[in-house]
Amino acid sequence: MTATATQEGTQSFLRRVVAATPGDCRLELCIQCGTCGGSCPSGADMDHTPRALFALINAGLRDEVLRSNTPWYCVSCYYCTARCPQEVHITDIMYTLKRIAVYEKVYDDSTAPDFSKTFIFWVENYGRAFELGLMGVHMLRHNPFGAFKIAGMGTGMLSRHRMAFTPTRIKGMNGLKAILRKAKKLERSV
């Protein structure tokens, strides 16, 4: 852990997180008050509260931060962001940490990143989300028995025509693909 801290440099991980977050995320202004963790609806299941995670970032403990389940348990409710007395863009920073963890391939629990990847597979290839495909693929991979538990719900959704059997493809798929290809080229190596 100390080795990582020296390698990365105490401040450079903080700088990297700030640079990879859009706008002025104000992370360096965190005063460690803990309002974020106290406001978090899923905080009880996180390895670190956002406050603790920010202290680790400040200390340059990159690996511990990227291995934490905290960003993946963030439900994007923005309570912390709304309440932070220093107006730190906490939710946006959680997204940044997810991107860095995916890019560096450092995360213990692969369920959450895989969910995002499966979701995006349909978007990148059809232009629209596809719920049945997403849930089907995700459950087969991560929770095959869970499919039986929610089978009633699935048939309920299908019988009420609330789930499509096939994805919808937008007309301008070639254009969208070109846009996304270009965007990925422009993305700096977070």
Next chain:
Amino acid sequence: MKYSYFPGCSLERNALAYHHSSLAIAKPLGMEFVEVDDWNCCGATEYVSLNLTASYALIARNLALAAKNPAAAQLVAPCSACYLNLRKCDHYMATSPELAEKVNTALGAGGLAYKAGTLKVRHLLDVIVSDVGCAAVAAQVTRPLKGLRVVPYYGCMVVRPELGAAFDGLEQPTTLDRLLQALGAEVVPFSLKAACCGGHMTQISEATGFEMIRRLVKDATDGRADLIAALCPMCQLNLDAFQGPMNKFFKTDYHMPVLYFTQLVGLAFGLDAKSLGIGSELVDARGALAKIGIAAPAAGPETPKKPPKRDDKSLPMPRMSGA
């Protein structure tokens, strides 16, 4: 008034009732919606977790397409996640020139461009309450929802983050409360009105996701609500479709119907329940609506009941279904 309309993927299918009821009440409210041509997914909370520039370019394609229609400078989204993503993209393209440049370079590859500030992104609730107004809504009510106890549930993304210009309070919003009052409904005080439904958490960690659903359903039940009014497809999906699995998980027996606020507006306007998509909810709302004399269509075909377990004393013989 004319608006650009961004339905989003959920409204195409799982929240089709939200789509239909929004369009059904648009006319009596004097709103005209022009759907953005060939719109794409906003990326929800997933794409931005993987790639920043691509996720903003994905959202910006919609803004660029909507901006092609100069007659509608206001872009309305009924889905809270789409609303926030579209608004956030416009906001960060305005405040982060570096991001705006990258996004526009990417859009250029598809022959598109977007200048931040061209469009004003609005949520459907905001448009109805702020532009049309509660008085104008009340004037259209022919069947007041008198005696119906409704929880005004906002969820998170419609009220937070502020991004310079939130249309309502960040934690104790009141727009939906006022709208429901204008319909004649009895609004249940609900301290969790802007709490999170759990988003995609049911797919990541059941214990976390179901607990967030349980809190909301329990509080609504404790408040003797007849139903919950939702304004986001994710909230409706979690509270309605996952209410059964949540009950199974905690061995509870809650029954709290969840309808879209637009469906309630439509009912109060005297529109036909079926045309508003009522009956597509998984937690049957017929009991709640019968309370105010509205006969709603049956909630889809019932899931077939399991055949009774065989009598343990009998021989293990195959059973005819229905025997």
